[in-house]
Each structure stands twice: as structure tokens, then as C-alpha cells.
Amino acid sequence: MTFTELLRLALSRLRTHRLRAALTMLGVIIGVASVVALVGVGQGTTANITSRLAGLGTNLLTVSPTGRGGTTSTNLTLDDATAIGQLASVGAVAPEISTSQTIKAGTESESVTVVGTTNAYASVRAYDVWQGTFLTSVSVDQKLRVVVLGATTATNLGLGASDVGKQVTIGGLPFQVIGILQAKGGTGFQNPDDQVMVPVAVVQKYFVGGKSVRSIGVSVARADEMTTASAEITSLLTERHGLSSTDTADFNVFNQTQLLDAASSISGTLTLLLGGIASISLVVGGIGIMNIMLVSVRERTREIGIRKEIGARGRDILAQFLVEALTLSLLGGLIGILVGLVASAVIGQLAGWGFHFNPATVAAAVLFSLAVGVVFGVWPARQAARLDPISALRYE
Amino acid sequence: MPDPIISLDQVSRVYSMGRMEVPALVDVSLQVFPGEFVAIVGPSGSGKTTMMNILGCLDRPTHGQYLLAGTPVSELDDDGLARLRSLTIGFIFQSYNLLPRTTALDNVATPLLYQGVSRRERAERARAALERLGLGDRLDHEPTELSGGQQQRVAVARALVTEPALILADEPTGNLDSHSGAEVLALLHELNAAGRTIVLITHDQGVAEAAGRQVHLRDGRVVA
Numbered sequence: 001m002t003f004t005e006l007l008r009l010a011l012s013r014l015r016t017h018r019l020r021a022a023l024t025m026l027g028v029i030i031g032v033a034s035v036v037a038l039v040g041v042g043q044g045t046t047a048n049i050t051s052r053l054a055g056l057g058t059n060l061l062t063v064s065p066t067g068r069g070g071t072t073s074t075n076l077t078l079d080d081a082t083a084i085g086q087l088a089s090v091g092a093v094a095p096e097i098s099t100s101q102t103i104k105a106g107t108e109s110e111s112v113t114v115v116g117t118t119n120a121y122a123s124v125r126a127y128d129v130w131q132g133t134f135l136t137s138v139s140v141d142q143k144l145r146v147v148v149l150g151a152t153t154a155t156n157l158g159l160g161a162s163d164v165g166k167q168v169t170i171g172g173l174p175f176q177v178i179g180i181l182q183a184k185g186g187t188g189f190q191n192p193d194d195q196v197m198v199p200v201a202v203v204q205k206y207f208v209g210g211k212s213v214r215s216i217g218v219s220v221a222r223a224d225e226m227t228t229a230s231a232e233i234t235s236l237l238t239e240r241h242g243l244s245s246t247d248t249a250d251f252n253v254f255n256q257t258q259l260l261d262a263a264s265s266i267s268g269t270l271t272l273l274l275g276g277i278a279s280i281s282l283v284v285g286g287i288g289i290m291n292i293m294l295v296s297v298r299e300r301t302r303e304i305g306i307r308k309e310i311g312a313r314g315r316d317i318l319a320q321f322l323v324e325a326l327t328l329s330l331l332g333g334l335i336g337i338l339v340g341l342v343a344s345a346v347i348g349q350l351a352g353w354g355f356h357f358n359p360a361t362v363a364a365a366v367l368f369s370l371a372v373g374v375v376f377g378v379w380p381a382r383q384a385a386r387l388d389p390i391s392a393l394r395y396e
Numbered sequence: 397m398p399d400p401i402i403s404l405d406q407v408s409r410v411y412s413m414g415r416m417e418v419p420a421l422v423d424v425s426l427q428v429f430p431g432e433f434v435a436i437v438g439p440s441g442s443g444k445t446t447m448m449n450i451l452g453c454l455d456r457p458t459h460g461q462y463l464l465a466g467t468p469v470s471e472l473d474d475d476g477l478a479r480l481r482s483l484t485i486g487f488i489f490q491s492y493n494l495l496p497r498t499t500a501l502d503n504v505a506t507p508l509l510y511q512g513v514s515r516r517e518r519a520e521r522a523r524a525a526l527e528r529l530g531l532g533d534r535l536d537h538e539p540t541e542l543s544g545g546q547q548q549r550v551a552v553a554r555a556l557v558t559e560p561a562l563i564l565a566d567e568p569t570g571n572l573d574s575h576s577g578a579e580v581l582a583l584l585h586e587l588n589a590a591g592r593t594i595v596l597i598t599h600d601q602g603v604a605e606a607a608g609r610q611v612h613l614r615d616g617r618v619v620a
Contacts, residue, residue, distance in 0.1 A: 001509065001510070001512070302493075303495055303496065306493045306494070306495055307495070307506070307510075308478065309481065309493065310481070310482070310487065310506060310507040310510065310554065311478055311479070311481055311482025311483075311510035312510045313475045313479070313510070314474055314475065314478075316510060390449055390455060393454075393489075
């Protein structure tokens with residue numbers, strides 16, 4: 001018998017027992033759908049983290065003060081930043097000091113994070129300019145009241161490309177807009193696009209006071225020098241702050257990339273875990289198929305006897321029942337994939353990371369459901385094939 | 397004299413029931429030649445069913461030699477028996493043994509499916525067989541939509557569709573009213589007249605009269 005003949009037999013059988021076929025498939029549908037959906041969610045999370053990772057800036061180290069001390073009085077200074085900039089392993093250094101102020105453009109106003117920094121900030125934090133320019137070394141040195149707007153802030157204030165050069169007020173003081181940044185596309189409460197950048201000395205002079213900075217962003221020249229650079233910065237600042245090796249450091253060199261790498265690997269593990277749990281329901285679905293096939297072999301004992309009498313060999317019967325189980329599991333698998341993809345698209349939309357279609361997951365789900373059909377179909381099919389035609393014919 | 401289609405030589409079939417050995421057939425020898433119409437007659441318990449199973453290659457003899465169309469049956473495995481059945485024998489049963497929820501056409505076509513005949517040819521031959529038996533207007537009917545006589549005629553069509561060397565009929569009239577039963581017997585006669593070899597197994601002496609030769613079984617032995 002050819003496969004087409006077997007498939008035709010199986011389909012006509014499923015057609016005559018629609019409800020039973022549907023209920024049997026439901027187990028596989030739920031199993032495959034949850035595998036596809038949960039793996040999709042896991043991969044969406046991972047992709048989200050990865051995109052944040054790229055948005056952070058390349059080879060970024062963040063130096064921040066430890067211990068008490070609010071944002072106003074910290075022990076990191078602009079001079080510390082300059083000294084770090086002298087290290088061979090360091091590519092660029094951007095001291096940062098931030099404050100929350102109200103920014104006004106015409107009638108629009110909103111509360112925004114004002115970051116005081118230098119011209120190196122764009123390269124350290126991986127920002128691209130959309131219109132105008134970023135802070136220049138001249139504007140930083142001259143403490144000019146100029147501002148670069150984050151993409152979201154610009155939109156919120158109703159400012160577009162033609163508004164570069166206009167005046168806005170920050171905390172009541174007039175500033176000139178010299179540039180608008182390209183959106184990084186992050187979400188969450190620390191939206192990197194919803195902030196404005198001004199020269200660091202301007203913040204110190206008008207808003208915060210003092211000589212200290214909140215943190216220093218360091219872009220390391222080469223990725224394999226992250227650890228070296230981190231150690232060099234530590235020893236440099238220990239010396240500059242007059243600490244002995246036994247003292248607790250009053251600063252912290254933080255590798256954010258490492259943290260996100262860790263988060264990414266955790267989310268990868270979580271994806272595996274979710275997929276694994278969902279696979280259990282797929283196995284349960286497979287057992288459902290086996291159950292129905294066993295009942296079906298019992299019910300159709302006479303039919304099997306008749307088929308054998310008129311010339312079916314054991315392997316014909318085996319193939320017939322196996323293909324029936326395969327058809328159930330594969331059909332269930334395909335429906336499950338559709339349901340799972342729709343579910344992960346909906347979840348991705350709600351969570352804001354979009355829809356991640358992964359052909360490998362889909363292929364794996366198809367193979368898995370085929371395997372379920374074979375594994376749980378073989379036993380009932382063998383039972384059917386081994387039936388003795390004489391007793392099968394006598395069975396009522 | 398042509399070679400016999402059926403040749404039983406000292407055939408016995410013994411069933412083991414735990415430690416008990418129950419002989420169902422004892423030293424049966426029988427030859428059936430092409431074109432014959434033979435009735436195997438006996439009361440219940442005479443070994444008719446065992447005889448039927450052996451002749452139909454559904455079972456193998458414990459002792460003795462059975463040649464079906466020249467093939468020694470005892471030497472075949474299950475697949476070999478299935479193949480031999482498929483190619484050589486057309487079965488007609490008391491309870492019709494049609495596939496449930498399957499149309500008359502598909503029922504008749506199924507033996508050809510197991511011979512590997514193409515779908516189109518299967519349908520053509522099945523249709524032709526049903527039309528020959530006057531069921532041309534019942535092709536799409538399922539067994540439950542047919543009368544007993546019609547179902548038995550579908551079974552006859554199924555037995556004929558493979559053009560078998562031997563038709564094996566086991567109480568073909570047992571479930572039918574006398575009118576339909578007579579029709580089926582007439583049909584068997586017609587087939588025999590057209591040259592088919594028929595072995596009819598029955599307990600009914602009246603039915604056996606229809607055959608050209610009668611073989612009587614009693615307690616597993618041929619008595620006449």
C-alpha cells in the first residue's frame with residue numbers, strides 16, 4: 001500500500017469520527033501551542049534584552065560612588081574623569097551629573113532628566129545625532145547654555161527637525177537647542193530617549209552646585225580589555241582618593257554589559273524551562289492519542305479481521321493504524337503551531353517587543369508532534385497487526 | 397485430469413487447551429478440482445469451522461499436507477498466507493463481513509487495495525463486479541443501508557473482484573430469509589456454471605443439495 005492510500009484511509013476514518021478526532025488532537029494542539037507560544041515569549045524577552053545591550057554603548061564601564069551621599073555631594077569629580085581619560089586602555093570618558101527639571105518649549109512643558117556631560121557622551125552611550133550636532137568640546141569648555149534633546153523629549157515638546165536653533169527654557173533658564181538625537185527605541189522607566197543633555201559645568205553652575213559628578217561613563221578601547229581597564233580605574237581612583245588597600249572603596253566600577261549578559265542567559269534558561277514544561281503537556285497529548293488508538297483497535301477488531309481475511313498483511317494493518325496516529329498528531333501539531341504563533345504575536349504585541357517568528361521552533365514542533373505520533377502510535381498499531389484473523393473475525 | 401486446486405493429505409488440526417489436546421480434524425484427505433462445486437456438510441461440532449479456517453489459509457494444519465493451487469500452505473509465514481488468500485481465495489461469510497461505514501464500492505475495492513492495484517482500476521473493477529450482481533444503483537450505500545440479501549451480494553462481488561481460483565462460502569445463506577438464500581445459491585450455481593470452483597460449507601442438508609458433490613464431516617473425520 002502506498003502512503004497516499006494510507007493517508008486517504010486515515011482521513012476518511014477521521015472524517016467519520018470528527019468529534020473524537022478533534023478531542024484527541026486537542027491534547028497535541030495544546031501541547032504544541034504552549035511550546036511555540038512560551039518559546040516565542042522567551043525569545044522575545046531575550047531579543048529585548050539583547051537590543052538593550054546593544055543600545056547601552058560598546059564596552060561600557062560605569063564608575064559610580066558608593067556609600068551614603070546623595071546626588072549632590074559625591075566624591076567623584078571632573079578631575080577623576082580627566083585622569084581616567086589618560087589611561088591607555090580607555091577610549092572615551094563621559095562624566096555625568098543629572099537633575100530633574102521642567103523643560104518648556106512654547107506652550108509645551110514636561111519634567112525631564114537633564115544630564116550634564118561632555119561631548120564624549122554620545123560615543124560612550126552609543127547615541128546618534130538625528131538633527132544638528134551633539135555637544136561640542138567648545139560648548140562644554142565655554143559652559144554655553146545649549147541643549148541636545150532626546151528623541152522622545154523632542155516629540156513630547158512638539159519639536160522637529162526645523163526647530164534646531166530655537167530656544168527652550170530649562171528650570172526657567174533659556175537654552176538653545178543645538179541637536180536632536182535619534183531614538184534608541186528602549187522602553188521602561190529609564191527611557192534613554194526621554195532626557196536632554198547639556199554641558200556638565202552648566203548643570204553644576206545653575207542646578208546642582210559643587211564639583212562632583214554622579215557617575216563617569218567609560219568606553220573601553222577594546223572589548224578584551226574590559227577587565228584590565230576596570231582594574232586600572234580601580235587602582236587609579238584608590239590612589240587619587242587617598243585610600244589604602246584595606247579601606248573600603250568609596251566608588252564602584254560597574255560593568256553593565258556583564259549584568260545584561262547574565263540577564264540574557266537567565267532568560268535563555270527560562271525559555272528552555274518554559275519549553276520543557278510545555279513539552280510535558282505534549283507528552284500528555286501523545287498519551288491521549290495512544291489511549292484513543294488502543295480503544296480504536298479494540299473497537300475495530302472485527303474490521304481488522306475482515307481486512308486480514310481479504311488479503312491485508314500484518315504490516316498493512318500496522319501501517320494503517322500508524323498513519324492514523326500520525327495524521328492525528330501532525331494535524332494537531334499544525335493547528336497547535338498556528339495557535340501558538342498567534343498567541344506569541346499577541347503577547348509580544350502587549351509586552352511591546354514585537355513578534356519573533358522562529359522557523360527552528362516551528363520545525364522542532366512539527367518533528368516533535370510527528371515523534372509523538374510514532375512513539376504513541378506504534379504500540380496500538382502493533383496490537384492491531386498481531387491480531388489473529390480467526391479470533392478477530394469471531395469478535396463481536 | 398488437471399491438478400487439483402485443493403489437495404488435503406492426511407490433514408489434522410489439534411487444539412491445545414492447557415494440558416488437554418482437542419483434535420478438531422483427524423486425518424482428512426480431500427481433493428477439489430477446478431470447476432467443481434463441493435459442499436462440506438456436517439452438524440455443529442463436526443469440525444466444519446476448522447475445515448473452513450484451514451481451507452481459507454486462516455490457520456495451518458498441525459499434521460499433514462495442504463496444497464492450495466500447488467502451494468504448500470504449511471511452509472508459509474503469516475504474510476505469505478495473507479498473500480495467498482489475497483490472490484487465490486474469495487470469501488463469502490454467513491455474516492457478510494463487510495467493512496462498517498464503508499460504501500459498497502469501497503468494500504468491494506478493498507481486496508484490490510491489498511494487491512496494490514491502482515485507485516482508478518480498483519474503482520472500475522469494483523463497479524463492474526457490483527453491476528454484474530445487480531447492485532449498480534447501490535454503489536454508494538453503506539452496509540447498514542442495505543438489506544441482508546444485498547449485503548451478501550456485495551460480499552459476493554467482493555469475493556469475485558480479484559478473479560480468485562476458489563470461492564469459499566461459509567454458511568452463505570445462514571442469515572438470509574429463504575428467498576434471499578435461494579437467490580444467493582442460484583448465484584453460486586451461476587458462477588459454477590461459468591467455470592468457478594466453489595467450496596460451500598454448511599450444516600444444512602438442503603443447501604448442500606445444491607452442490608455437485610457433498611463431503612460429510614462428523615467428529616473431525618470425513619464420513620462420506
